[in-house]
Amino acid sequence: MKKQSITQISEQISVPLAAISAPQRIAILLAIGTGEACVCHLETALGWRQAYISQHLMALRKADILQDRREGRYVFYKLRNASFLDLITASAALSGLAAESVSTLVNTRAYPSCECPQCAPVLIPANSL
Amino acid sequence: MKKQSITQISEQISVPLAAISAPQRIAILLAIGTGEACVCHLETALGWRQAYISQHLMALRKADILQDRREGRYVFYKLRNASFLDLITASAALSGLAAESVSTLVNTRAYPSCECPQCAPVLIPANSL
DNA sequence: ATAATATATTCAAATTTACGAATATGAAAA
DNA sequence: TTTTCATATTCGTAAATTTGAATATATTAT
Numbered sequence: 001m002k003k004q005s006i007t008q009i010s011e012q013i014s015v016p017l018a019a020i021s022a023p024q025r026i027a028i029l030l031a032i033g034t035g036e037a038c039v040c041h042l043e044t045a046l047g048w049r050q051a052y053i054s055q056h057l058m059a060l061r062k063a064d065i066l067q068d069r070r071e072g073r074y075v076f077y078k079l080r081n082a083s084f085l086d087l088i089t090a091s092a093a094l095s096g097l098a099a100e101s102v103s104t105l106v107n108t109r110a111y112p113s114c115e116c117p118q119c120a121p122v123l124i125p126a127n128s129l
Numbered sequence: 130m131k132k133q134s135i136t137q138i139s140e141q142i143s144v145p146l147a148a149i150s151a152p153q154r155i156a157i158l159l160a161i162g163t164g165e166a167c168v169c170h171l172e173t174a175l176g177w178r179q180a181y182i183s184q185h186l187m188a189l190r191k192a193d194i195l196q197d198r199r200e201g202r203y204v205f206y207k208l209r210n211a212s213f214l215d216l217i218t219a220s221a222a223l224s225g226l227a228a229e230s231v232s233t234l235v236n237t238r239a240y241p242s243c244e245c246p247q248c249a250p251v252l253i254p255a256n257s258l
Numbered sequence: 259a260t261a262a263t264a265t266a267t268t269c270a271a272a273t274t275t276a277c278g279a280a281t282a283t284g285a286a287a288a
Numbered sequence: 289t290t291t292t293c294a295t296a297t298t299c300g301t302a303a304a305t306t307t308g309a310a311t312a313t314a315t316t317a318t
Contacts, residue, residue: 011152
């Protein structure tokens with residue numbers, strides 16, 4: 001393998017950082033957390049327009065940070081590598097935030113007000129069992 | 130302490146990430162490494178114009194990432210927190226770079242071709258001792 | 259003082275990025 | 289097959305960022 005210049009290396013290192021560095025993308029990654037989230041879930045969690053969220057999701061996909069999976073009409077996103085969250089918590093620590101003020105935001109649970117398939121899974125009618 | 134929204138938290142987390150995410154700033158931070166570097170050293174290490182480097186240094190100062198110290202006509206910069214380098218190496222790993230290809234670039238040594246006070250310290254004449 | 263050296267700042271043009279609006283696609287339901 | 293629902297994409301413009309050029313400042317040497 002040929003030796004690369006500091007400029008080339010830095011260029012490559014910057015790709016994940018640049019993709020993550022926008023506050024909107026950080027919010028999305030936190031909202032997805034260690035699990036999966038569909039776009040409609042993110043709409044509820046963040047309160048933003050659908051198209052706007054999709055645009056940021058596209059950027060995160062192109063930077064190989066997110067992975068998508070279609071299931072019926074829903075598309076679920078998850079992190080390709082959970083370490084991206086570590087990057088975020090590391091930056092949180094450097095900006096003086098307490099670890100817990102971040103961890104409480106990382107999505108691990110369902111939102112009662114959200115009607116997406118995860119938060120409000122369809123119940124199997126008792127009479128069909 | 131009042132609970133902050135995911136949007137506010139993300140905004141705060143993004144500050145260090147945004148300041149670091151430009152490839153030029155990554156290169157500067159790697160060139161400074163765990164030690165100190167004056168601007169003229171960075172000129173040699175990176176081969177860029179002086180004013181251009183100063184502009185990026187200014188951005189890194191404003192984001193509280195770098196700290197400066199004047200000594201005569203030289204100004205030496207160093208990281209306020211060595212963990213910023215960890216952020217960079219973490220991102221390097223996530224972008225598929227081998228740890229060593231980064232670590233060999235982190236400045237720990239003098240450049241023979243550089244004439245800055247660190248690389249070419251003024252020798253104390255023997256006859257003055 | 260004046261000159262020389264190291265670094266900082268300002269400004270404007272060029273480039274990039276963000277964001278809203280509109281619209282397209284793909285899957286399931288009717 | 290038409291409609292509906294979830295999501296994606298395109299496009300134009302506004303806004304932010306980058307970068308080169310010019311210049312200013314601070315410190316030391318003469």
